[in-house]
Amino acid sequence: MGKAHFGLIGLGVMGENLVLNAERNGFSSAVYNRTYAKTQEFLVGLGAGKQIVGAETLQEFVGLLERPRRILMMVKAGQPVDDTIAAISPFLEEGDLLIDGGNSLYTDTERRVAELERQSFGYIGMGVSGGAKGALEGPSMMPGGTKAAYDAIEPLVQKMAAQVDDGPCVTYIGPGGAGHFVKTVHNGIEYGIEQILAEAYDLMKRVGGLGGDQMADVLGQWNQTEELASFLVEITEICLRTKDPADGSDLVEHIVDAAGQKGTGLWTVVSALEMGVPVPTIYAALNARVLSSLRPERQAAEAVLPAPAPHGFDLGSVETGMEPLRDACIAACIVSYGQGMALLQEASKLHDYNLNFSAIGQIWKGGCIIRARLLQRIQDAYRANPNLANLMVDPWFADQINRRLPGLRQVVAGAALAGIPVPCLSSTLDYIDSYRTGRLPQNLVQAMRDCFGSHTYERTDQAGAFHTEWL
Numbered sequence: 001m002g003k004a005h006f007g008l009i010g011l012g013v014m015g016e017n018l019v020l021n022a023e024r025n026g027f028s029s030a031v032y033n034r035t036y037a038k039t040q041e042f043l044v045g046l047g048a049g050k051q052i053v054g055a056e057t058l059q060e061f062v063g064l065l066e067r068p069r070r071i072l073m074m075v076k077a078g079q080p081v082d083d084t085i086a087a088i089s090p091f092l093e094e095g096d097l098l099i100d101g102g103n104s105l106y107t108d109t110e111r112r113v114a115e116l117e118r119q120s121f122g123y124i125g126m127g128v129s130g131g132a133k134g135a136l137e138g139p140s141m142m143p144g145g146t147k148a149a150y151d152a153i154e155p156l157v158q159k160m161a162a163q164v165d166d167g168p169c170v171t172y173i174g175p176g177g178a179g180h181f182v183k184t185v186h187n188g189i190e191y192g193i194e195q196i197l198a199e200a201y202d203l204m205k206r207v208g209g210l211g212g213d214q215m216a217d218v219l220g221q222w223n224q225t226e227e228l229a230s231f232l233v234e235i236t237e238i239c240l241r242t243k244d245p246a247d248g249s250d251l252v253e254h255i256v257d258a259a260g261q262k263g264t265g266l267w268t269v270v271s272a273l274e275m276g277v278p279v280p281t282i283y284a285a286l287n288a289r290v291l292s293s294l295r296p297e298r299q300a301a302e303a304v305l306p307a308p309a310p311h312g313f314d315l316g317s318v319e320t321g322m323e324p325l326r327d328a329c330i331a332a333c334i335v336s337y338g339q340g341m342a343l344l345q346e347a348s349k350l351h352d353y354n355l356n357f358s359a360i361g362q363i364w365k366g367g368c369i370i371r372a373r374l375l376q377r378i379q380d381a382y383r384a385n386p387n388l389a390n391l392m393v394d395p396w397f398a399d400q401i402n403r404r405l406p407g408l409r410q411v412v413a414g415a416a417l418a419g420i421p422v423p424c425l426s427s428t429l430d431y432i433d434s435y436r437t438g439r440l441p442q443n444l445v446q447a448m449r450d451c452f453g454s455h456t457y458e459r460t461d462q463a464g465a466f467h468t469e470w471l
Helices: 013-024 036-044 058-063 079-091 106-118 131-137 147-160 178-206 214-223 230-243 264-275 280-292 294-306 324-353 357-363 374-384 393-420 423-435 440-454
Strands: 005-007 029-032 053-054 070-073 097-100 124-131 142-143
Touching: 005 013, 005 058, 013 029, 013 131, 013 147, 029 036, 029 058, 029 147, 029 230, 058 079, 058 147, 070 079, 070 280, 079 097, 079 106, 097 106, 097 147, 106 124, 124 131, 124 147, 124 178, 124 294, 142 147, 142 178, 142 357, 178 214, 178 264, 178 280, 178 324, 178 393, 214 230, 214 324, 230 324, 264 280, 264 324, 280 324, 280 423, 324 374, 324 393, 324 423, 357 374, 357 440, 374 393
Parallel strands: 005 029, 005 070, 029 053, 070 097, 097 124
Antiparallel strands: 124 142
């Protein structure tokens, strides 16, 4: 084998599978891992007999690559990325290109793009979604940086990406940290949908009295609809059907109810707050994970803050897919996507990303965790109106929201009376009701702010800023 087409740093599961994906698509590679034993293990295992070579040092690694060098880094976000860049930079030459394929904070990527370009190196911040299986078989990829840098990797990533009817699930996202920002928001939407499905599960179990197989049957029906057919609904059905090998009971019931998070959900919410974009469904999902970590406190509180008396309400029949609950989930999933797209729109304006929202819908249709049939409708909505203010006001989506609202109200009201938390479903209802209300009560908030702090206010009948001596 001659010089390798590209290099990979970081042989975790994602790194291994991405390099195997590239090799399957005709691209030879050199690999490096901080611990050489891991490299050796890979080369005699999954990498055996393939167009893949290993290096013990970074200098040796760089020397194995054809020029201009294309190097994909799959290392932990934050300081490890900066440390890797600092370690390899002395061995790079003008025109060489580094690609960060991890989940980096987009502002870090903005800084790195600027710093590396000043050294005549290219730099790409590329979000990759699809998990380990997607990395191997074809993920969704979201590369950002200079267009010239993207052009240098386009033949590689177009082959590696998932393929759908209208092309590969990769496109040039935009300058600077645009790629990583889009991936961050993708993960925020993912947080929302996962929590929505978890709330549906809780209601089916606690109100409907259903077991895992019955719940899975409902999810199976949902996955046949245009509105809910998705990877996340599909794997939820699988999780609910899976049995504990020890006793044959539902495995999910043996899992501790404390969810982890790796930061992207937090970054989504913080960015939304900084940019002034309401994302309450996504925030509720993040907050639910944080609250779940207080498990000992919750268990103690259960004894002193008793739940209401048992309160049943109609979730619909299993045979017909539990229509009210289904409708609630459809509305909430639409809103989760809509809040994410609204945040992307604002970021695009603030940072001059010039994002193509229809193209983003297209690359999320395959490979990634939030892939769903609904994304075709999202793609169509932004193709018809690139400046769409909110997904909910697109004609097709507005019709969906209006049709599903009664079911959402029924579920949220019933859950409230039963003392069952549904943070994403209830936040979604509040968001919809607030967004469609022409006059909100914040006029009183403005009056109070002026009363205690002389912050002034605007009037509905006169232009200008006003102050009243209230006290």
